[in-house]
Amino acid sequence: MSYNWYLIDFLLIVNFYYQIVTLDDPHDDIDPIFVGKTKRSRSKQFMYDAAFDEGATQKEVFLGTTKPLIKSVLAGFNATVFAYGATGAGKTYTMVGKDDNPGIMILTLQDLFHQMEITQNEMHYRVKMSYIEVKKLLLKGNEERTCEPTAANKTSSRSHAVLQVTVEKEAKLRQLIQRVEVGKLFMIDLAGSERAANTQNRGKRLMEGAHINRSLLALGNCINALSENRGHYVNYRDSKLTRLLKDSLGGNCHTVMIANINPTDQHFEESRNTLVYAHRAKNIQIRAKTNKYDVAQHIAEYGQIVDDLRQEITRLETKLHDYESTDHPLIQSGS
Structure with missing residues (x-):
């Protein structure tokens, strides 16, 4: 959820009841199909694995979405968590957070290293990290990440940010044939979809917005094709974003999609589109398998193994x- 909406006059149109999200249409009955119908009949309900209102803490969101993925990664599975939504809906706040209130990326890394410490006497770990689209790691990456103000968001992210963590695990007690498990975790803060009329962008900012929307449209098309589950061809080559998320969406990966919405009436269309895509993503079926490989030790190492x-x-x-x-x-x- 966004934490910017309280600064202006608004009408709340989103309600939460456990895992159910209800979206009310704030528009007048100008369409004949809605004439005479009650407000309740014009509401749309969506059910998800978890739903969090504006009062949810960062820790609660982490525990309800990403925490289960850590065990999978340490067992050699691939996992992905990504935030999807319109500009200003709170994606970067959810994924990165602030110094005094860290988001999913920080909380996940803290818990990941804590879990490795528990088994450090039996297992040996190697951890690699990369922050795609910039050349530095998490904190430095966020400093250099392209952010420009728009009318919809004063610090709008103009790029898709991907933090990739690779964990290799093997037993400290070496064998002649050493089993190595490799898990990969992708944590993704997508740039926000936006309408040019809402952002008042011009020139370079307008072109950037068009590219962002094009890549998110390609992502939406992939979600639609995968959710139908009819063996249709899924075109991952429409954008670099969908190429990057190919394994996360339809391959060997445990995936969590976090849909961020702004609960006010002026963002009704964007919130509805986000909720629809998230609901369709629930129908995507993924068969993940662990990544294991065996390493035959060199004969010179046999003495040390003995x-x-x-x-x-x-x-x-x-x-x-x-x-x-x-x-x-x-x-x-x-x-």
Whole structure:
């Protein structure tokens, strides 16, 4: 949800009831099809896996959307979480947040490293990160990310930002054939869809908006084709964005779509379009599988592997001896 809407006069048109989102049409009955119908009959309801109103905290959104993906990534699966919505709907706030109120990207990284620390005695991890479209990592990337003011949003993001985290995991106790699991996590803050009339853009900003809308339209077309589940051809080549999200949408990946909307009447059309796309995305079926590969150790490493195994045997023997030297009533009664 957006946190900018309270600055001006507005009419709230969005209501939440657990996982159900209700969108009220604020327009007058100028269409004959609506004449004489009650407001309730003109409302549209959408049901999702989770719904958060403007009072939800960043931590609540993280726990309800992205937290389950971390376990999958550490198990060798690919995962994606992306924020979709109109300009000014709160996507960057949701994904990045602020210094004193971090968003999904920061909270996910914190929890990811915490989970790795829990098993650091048994597993060895390698973590790689990249912030696509800029050459630095998260904080530096956000400093350099292209942001320009529009009439709809004073700090409108003019690019799609993708934080990619790759985690390689293998057992510290080496074997002759070493099993390596590789999980990838994509966290994406999409640029906002926008109407030129709302943003009052001109020149370069107007052209940027057109390119952004074109890429988001291509994304919407892919979502429509995938949600129909009829074996239709899905054209991922329409834009760089859909090429990047190909595996996330229809491939080997656990994917979470966060739909950000502005709950006021002047953003009715944008909110409705966002909710419709999110509802269609629910019907996309993805069969994810773990990414594992075996690495045969070089013969020169066999000696070290044998030494490691001997040390492990010694450790287990010591542990067994300590256990047997302790009084255990159940064992004594059965002897």
